[in-house]
Amino acid sequence: MTVVLLRHGESTANVGAILAGRTPGVGLTEKGQIQAEAVSERLMKVSALVRSPMLRCELTLAPLVARTGLTPVVEDDLSEVDYGDWTGRPLSELVQEPLWKVIQRHPSGAVFPNGESLQSMQRRAVDAVKRLDREFGRDTVWVACTHADVIKSILADALGLHFDGYQRLHVSPASISVIRYSEVGPLVLRMNDAGADLGFGSDNGTVRPGG
Secondary structure (H helix, E strand, O other): OEEEEEEOOOEHHHHOOEOOOOOOOOOEOHHHHHHHHHHHHHOOOOOEEEEOOOHHHHHHHHHHHHHHOOOOEEOHHHOOOOOHHHOOOEHHHHOOOHHHHHHHHOHHHOEOOOOOEHHHHHHHHHHHHHHHHHHHOOOOEEEEEEOHHHHHHHHHHHHOOOHHHHHHOOOOOOOEEEEEEEOOEEEEEEEEEOOOOOOOOOOOOOOOOOO
8 A cells, every 4th residue: 555645735834934733724825825736736546635634734635636526534643743832933933942952853852842742743643644554455545645744754664764863854845755555564665756846945954843
């Protein structure tokens, strides 16, 4: 079975350098809407759609829903990290927090105040993908539209990376990463494929805790 991990398109929080987390109502920018349309053309042959509950993921899948007629499954365990008290704060403030360095250098030890730990996020996300993969059945290609940290954590698991290495991965808005799961383990077929957008713009140089 094959899962296509799709990060949502550019959001209003991305361009505003705000850690949106689970803030409701965060939509896509005009560029994000264009990205969603473009990526839908690349994913026409998929069999099933799954998404995070966040609006930006719903909007990213909307063009693909219109093209395929598929109804997305909303999966809570693919939701954005619960950033707790960090939710909605500007990244310019958060980089001054002592926890920021922990997130970059030792994410397995990072727990957000009144939120969740990054490692618990990885556990729920990986478990959800593997469960859904079994439920969809053999030879199915399906899309999971979710968030940067969630996708990076799933990729890290598939690559056999220690979780502290997951910040070395980068996932651009509207990019796709592909994993094939089999009886002998996962095979990573593609990572951070943004099509014509190679990810060399303003989004690629800053390690962030989410998006």
